[in-house]
Amino acid sequence: MMFNILISDPLSEEGIQPLRNAENMNIVIDTELTPEELAVKITDFDALLVRSQTQVTRELISKASNLKIIGRAGVGVDNIDLDAATEHGIIVVNAPNGNTNSAAEHTMAMIMSLSRKIPQAFNSLKNKRWDRKKYVGVELKNKTLGIIGLGRIGAEVAYRAKGQRMNITAYDPFLTEEKADKMGIGYGTVEDVLQVADFITIHTPLLKETRHLLNEDAFKLMKDGVQIVNCARGGIIDEEALYHAITSKKVAGAALDVFEEEPFMDNKLLELPEVIATPHLGASTIEAQEMVAIDVCHDVISLLTGETVKNPVNLPSVPGEILNKIEPYFNLAEKLGDFLIHLTDEVIEEVNIYYSGDLYDVEVAPLTRNTVKGLLKRHLGNHVNDVNALFLAEKRGITIQENKTPKARGFTNLIKVEVKTKSESRSVSGTLLNGLGPRIVKVDHYSVDFTPKGHVVVIHHKDQPGVIGKMGSLLSQHNINIATMQVDRSDVGGDAIMMLTVDKHMEKDELEALKSVEEIYDVMVVDL
Numbered sequence: 001m002m003f004n005i006l007i008s009d010p011l012s013e014e015g016i017q018p019l020r021n022a023e024n025m026n027i028v029i030d031t032e033l034t035p036e037e038l039a040v041k042i043t044d045f046d047a048l049l050v051r052s053q054t055q056v057t058r059e060l061i062s063k064a065s066n067l068k069i070i071g072r073a074g075v076g077v078d079n080i081d082l083d084a085a086t087e088h089g090i091i092v093v094n095a096p097n098g099n100t101n102s103a104a105e106h107t108m109a110m111i112m113s114l115s116r117k118i119p120q121a122f123n124s125l126k127n128k129r130w131d132r133k134k135y136v137g138v139e140l141k142n143k144t145l146g147i148i149g150l151g152r153i154g155a156e157v158a159y160r161a162k163g164q165r166m167n168i169t170a171y172d173p174f175l176t177e178e179k180a181d182k183m184g185i186g187y188g189t190v191e192d193v194l195q196v197a198d199f200i201t202i203h204t205p206l207l208k209e210t211r212h213l214l215n216e217d218a219f220k221l222m223k224d225g226v227q228i229v230n231c232a233r234g235g236i237i238d239e240e241a242l243y244h245a246i247t248s249k250k251v252a253g254a255a256l257d258v259f260e261e262e263p264f265m266d267n268k269l270l271e272l273p274e275v276i277a278t279p280h281l282g283a284s285t286i287e288a289q290e291m292v293a294i295d296v297c298h299d300v301i302s303l304l305t306g307e308t309v310k311n312p313v314n315l316p317s318v319p320g321e322i323l324n325k326i327e328p329y330f331n332l333a334e335k336l337g338d339f340l341i342h343l344t345d346e347v348i349e350e351v352n353i354y355y356s357g358d359l360y361d362v363e364v365a366p367l368t369r370n371t372v373k374g375l376l377k378r379h380l381g382n383h384v385n386d387v388n389a390l391f392l393a394e395k396r397g398i399t400i401q402e403n404k405t406p407k408a409r410g411f412t413n414l415i416k417v418e419v420k421t422k423s424e425s426r427s428v429s430g431t432l433l434n435g436l437g438p439r440i441v442k443v444d445h446y447s448v449d450f451t452p453k454g455h456v457v458v459i460h461h462k463d464q465p466g467v468i469g470k471m472g473s474l475l476s477q478h479n480i481n482i483a484t485m486q487v488d489r490s491d492v493g494g495d496a497i498m499m500l501t502v503d504k505h506m507e508k509d510e511l512e513a514l515k516s517v518e519e520i521y522d523v524m525v526v527d528l
């Protein structure tokens, strides 16, 4: 059988050799297709290989009736609609390791260009000006580099910056003080990093939680004269806020490889002399392009020839006979993890999962993977799946333990998930109710009963008359409709919990209004 492979973004010719050498692969390279042309052409293809340029939208996927795999030659899969691909049974693979080094080197090049104003001085010289006064820089030695996101690239940047004798302070939700010590770097909250850094570099994915991470409020916390580098994703910095921070002289310089809108012909940040930029070149080296292309090509060949892929982004991998028994619990397991991770802001060290009742004598490993996927995706994004979840947890030093008990305390089946951090232990339990689907039935020691879906508001408060009324009227003032409400308490007049589901996502100011009520200890919102 012949497989048709479409390569729609420029990929390294050496990198695609594995595909050329494989049997029965018909390769078409067309990097000039408009979205409309691609939508027509895609029906003929079994595999699509892209970088970050081709937008693999839900609409495109809906036309891709023969497509089995999308290969992303790079890390970020934010140009691919993963939900749509999963819904259509299309596997998405990426190449997470091949461009780490290049992206880290590009970041260092940006930091050094910024500190010594090399692009500006070069431009001036090209314009026949010999201006030595204007382009006085600063040394990196003994300056503090703040790193936000200490994954593959962030860690490589840290090692290199140490070579420049910089002090490093980093924040990553999975970074512990011990790990930071071992790396010989400082560790802090995002706020700490923003406050102490002379240079700030970002290496997180673009997620709901990282969109506009560097916004007006963040710039206010920074030192005067701070310099900013973004070689991760446009959108992590609020470009409007950055523009004002530069024109008001709060920020002395910025080096940007990525932008909120790409490609662009016009971006007012580039009119500022303090800004230097490259057109998303972080991974553009011969070596990286070869490696990422080789990695995705191997996965494409593996998938099309019935072998296991190495870097799946959305692939469920459960044997059929086990799947039948446990599939109904997948959603519950993932939602329990997703909900629980929002109950703590501390670094998770241990996860204990207790399966009981009907789950006592079934193979629960795939449920554990789904639970851990739910736990990790808040910080690691959509590339966490049930295949790589345990691996990613282990890499972050998180211990996962499965436990089984035959009795489910009044339920026919029960999954309890507990996370332990240095100073606290939080837990959530859920069950699958026959015909009614998943329910969360316990949050820490409080009994509740709600469907883990939609916008859930968790309020810890003092058990006192009038609190429920205050919440109700505050929400109605903000035109927020309550769909369901649950309350439970430790003891009369003691600590209590209120769980609401509401009809819309709650904005920051609406949350602040709830938090300002005297009897409220804390409020959190989880969009499930």
Ligand SMILES: NC(=O)C1=CN([C@@H]2O[C@H](COP(=O)(O)OP(=O)(O)OC[C@H]3O[C@@H](n4cnc5c(N)ncnc54)[C@H](O)[C@@H]3O)[C@@H](O)[C@H]2O)C=CC1
Binding pocket: 074, 075, 076, 077, 096, 099, 100, 103, 148, 149, 150, 151, 152, 153, 154, 171, 172, 173, 174, 203, 204, 205, 206, 209, 210, 231, 232, 233, 257, 258, 280, 281, 282, 283, 284, 378, 379, 380
């Ligand atoms: N400019 C370019 O050409 C390239 C850009 N990239 C981008 O760089 C980014 C990082 O890539 P990798 O290091 O390979 O990914 P990674 O997954 O190894 O690391 C990302 C890290 O960000 C952390 N993180 C998530 N939310 C955070 C938050 N709110 N605050 C602080 N840290 C947070 C995660 O815990 C994780 O450790 C991705 O967005 C990727 O697309 C990657 C390669 C090339």
Ligand SMILES: O=C(O)CCC(=O)C(=O)O
Binding pocket: 051, 052, 073, 074, 075, 076, 077, 099, 280, 281, 282, 283, 284
């Ligand atoms: O394909 C490229 O050059 C972009 C690389 C990138 O941004 C990524 O791997 O996330």
